Amino acid sequence: MRYPPSAALPDRPATRNLSALRRLLHFIQPYRWILTAAFITLIIAAGSVLTFGQVLRTLVDSGLASGSIAELNHALLFFFSIVIITAIAITLRAYLLDWIGERVVADIRSAVFTRVLQLDLIYFERIRTGELISRLTSDTALLQIVVGSTLAMAVRSALLMLGGIIMLAITSPALTALVLLGVPIVIAPGWWLGSRVRRLARGSQDRIADIGAYVDETIHGIRTVQAFNHETIDSQHYGERLEAAFSIARERAWNSALLSGVATLMTFGAIGLVIWVGGHQVLTGELSGGQLSAFLFYAVLVASSVGSLSDLSGQLLRGAGASERLMELLEMQPRITAPPVPISLAPPVRGCIECEQMSFYYPSRPETPALDQVHFTIAPGERVALVGPSGSGKSTLFQLLLRFYDPSSGFIRFDGIDLRALDPKELRTHIALVPQEPVIFATSAWENIRYGLNTATDAQIRQAATVAHAIEFIEKLPQGFNTDLGERGIRLSGGERQRIAIARTILRNPRLLLLDEATSALDAASEQFVQAALEQLMRDRTTIVIAHRLATVRHADRILVLEHGRIVATGDHTSLMRDGGLYAKLAALQFQTTDQVI
Numbered sequence: 001m002r003y004p005p006s007a008a009l010p011d012r013p014a015t016r017n018l019s020a021l022r023r024l025l026h027f028i029q030p031y032r033w034i035l036t037a038a039f040i041t042l043i044i045a046a047g048s049v050l051t052f053g054q055v056l057r058t059l060v061d062s063g064l065a066s067g068s069i070a071e072l073n074h075a076l077l078f079f080f081s082i083v084i085i086t087a088i089a090i091t092l093r094a095y096l097l098d099w100i101g102e103r104v105v106a107d108i109r110s111a112v113f114t115r116v117l118q119l120d121l122i123y124f125e126r127i128r129t130g131e132l133i134s135r136l137t138s139d140t141a142l143l144q145i146v147v148g149s150t151l152a153m154a155v156r157s158a159l160l161m162l163g164g165i166i167m168l169a170i171t172s173p174a175l176t177a178l179v180l181l182g183v184p185i186v187i188a189p190g191w192w193l194g195s196r197v198r199r200l201a202r203g204s205q206d207r208i209a210d211i212g213a214y215v216d217e218t219i220h221g222i223r224t225v226q227a228f229n230h231e232t233i234d235s236q237h238y239g240e241r242l243e244a245a246f247s248i249a250r251e252r253a254w255n256s257a258l259l260s261g262v263a264t265l266m267t268f269g270a271i272g273l274v275i276w277v278g279g280h281q282v283l284t285g286e287l288s289g290g291q292l293s294a295f296l297f298y299a300v301l302v303a304s305s306v307g308s309l310s311d312l313s314g315q316l317l318r319g320a321g322a323s324e325r326l327m328e329l330l331e332m333q334p335r336i337t338a339p340p341v342p343i344s345l346a347p348p349v350r351g352c353i354e355c356e357q358m359s360f361y362y363p364s365r366p367e368t369p370a371l372d373q374v375h376f377t378i379a380p381g382e383r384v385a386l387v388g389p390s391g392s393g394k395s396t397l398f399q400l401l402l403r404f405y406d407p408s409s410g411f412i413r414f415d416g417i418d419l420r421a422l423d424p425k426e427l428r429t430h431i432a433l434v435p436q437e438p439v440i441f442a443t444s445a446w447e448n449i450r451y452g453l454n455t456a457t458d459a460q461i462r463q464a465a466t467v468a469h470a471i472e473f474i475e476k477l478p479q480g481f482n483t484d485l486g487e488r489g490i491r492l493s494g495g496e497r498q499r500i501a502i503a504r505t506i507l508r509n510p511r512l513l514l515l516d517e518a519t520s521a522l523d524a525a526s527e528q529f530v531q532a533a534l535e536q537l538m539r540d541r542t543t544i545v546i547a548h549r550l551a552t553v554r555h556a557d558r559i560l561v562l563e564h565g566r567i568v569a570t571g572d573h574t575s576l577m578r579d580g581g582l583y584a585k586l587a588a589l590q591f592q593t594t595d596q597v598i
């Protein structure tokens, strides 16, 4: 088992360890030359900033103090040259690093999304969609900042800090000793408050992910929300989450404000002290005015570098946490995979299904079998109806046939080959599922039908829509096939959505059709169209249908009756009715008797 045990997403507290950032190297590696160029510009920029202190010293001591215009001009020329070099280096550094940040994050997003799409259903049972989306957006956004600026800023600050200290020592060793002694006193409160701010910021981010997940769930279920008059309650729940987020954010804001105040007090207090001591030295002639100016410049530089290093270390830690979560997502291995050497289905694929003493337990319910010693064979082209009370395992059987899960024991074979020996991709090209609630995407009718077969031409799509009796309503839509069907097909009726799904399946032309009949009754006209479309779809292929209509069970070659995951009876409608038993009871209760009363 390669998933974390309790949650789908590794939702651990942010790591205290920056080594998680090392895992980003794999993504940065392809751009190492650009990164090298960026670091060269970074070093040039940092070097130029350090040179400013010397420029200042020359300006004061040689330019101003000497009273010579020529020397002043000379010093200013030096100053402008450094300004130009710094500006060019900063421009290049900013662009190159931003570029790398955006590029790496785009690559990570793409890799994570591709991986998530490959994970199997057990993963999606555990995860909240909103949370995943928030991870994909907020964690990657954090990484973008880390790769695109924080890392480089940290290196820059470290360079400036070290360079600054060296220049301080060169300028005035005595004052430097004083400053270094004072540094711990100046930065200690900052570190303490800074770590509080970071912890609160992390809490605030988790609350925001929680709010995102709640909004996602509520908006998805907006019809249910409104139908149950749940708007006020949901607003209240949302409000409570917002308040929780706000109270953490308020605490963070207060600590952050305090941090700014304390940092200002400490920094300027320390500068004042240096001016006081240094000023005395200038007066006694131990130090020149230029030296004191340069010293102050370097002292401010070192102080601000230390300050920004402490800020950046928080960001780096959060980035390391984000990187760790994303990399763990990336490293998750789907369990349903092709074997190293998959067996290919020999053409022509027939669509023969065998289930041999097959049992299945959902991983989250290891004590109750969802399917128990199921045993049957379905011949190519046969039409089989599955009937059983709710929870008897009908949909589970479909999921196993599509190999979303593997049996816990026993076998399922397709054309005589164990599903586990096949590449699931190949298997699924021969199977199509028409669910009760078809999935419609927020795009045109063209694209929704083409979903069944990427390479389909417009003519093939029209043909499939005609066979599925979808063309009748598609052509009446405002822009015909180009009409956007709205998110989840919200602009279509239930019957229309089903006919789009049927057209899609016709295009796919599977050997095995898994059909979950809609339980909700359609109006007579729509029902007629859907039935006619289904008849076309079922022709000449093996079909297993979870039946809710009398017409379906009557036309089935065979009916399998499931109860508590077991097959309790098999036969055709007439013989099963004659036997009485569960089927007869279910038939009386379950089938929509629009066409004929039992």
Ligand SMILES: Nc1ncnc2c1ncn2[C@@H]1O[C@H](COP(=O)(O)OP(=O)(O)OP(=O)(O)O)[C@@H](O)[C@H]1O
Residues within 6 Å of the ligand: 125, 362, 363, 364, 365, 370, 388, 389, 390, 391, 392, 393, 394, 395, 396, 397
């Ligand atoms: N993802 C899951 N994890 C754990 N148990 C599950 C899961 N999905 C279904 N079950 C359980 O497995 C059993 C079979 O469920 P299944 O959905 O196959 O029934 P069904 O016959 O299709 O029911 P219905 O007609 O109501 O759709 C039920 O007891 C159900 O609670």
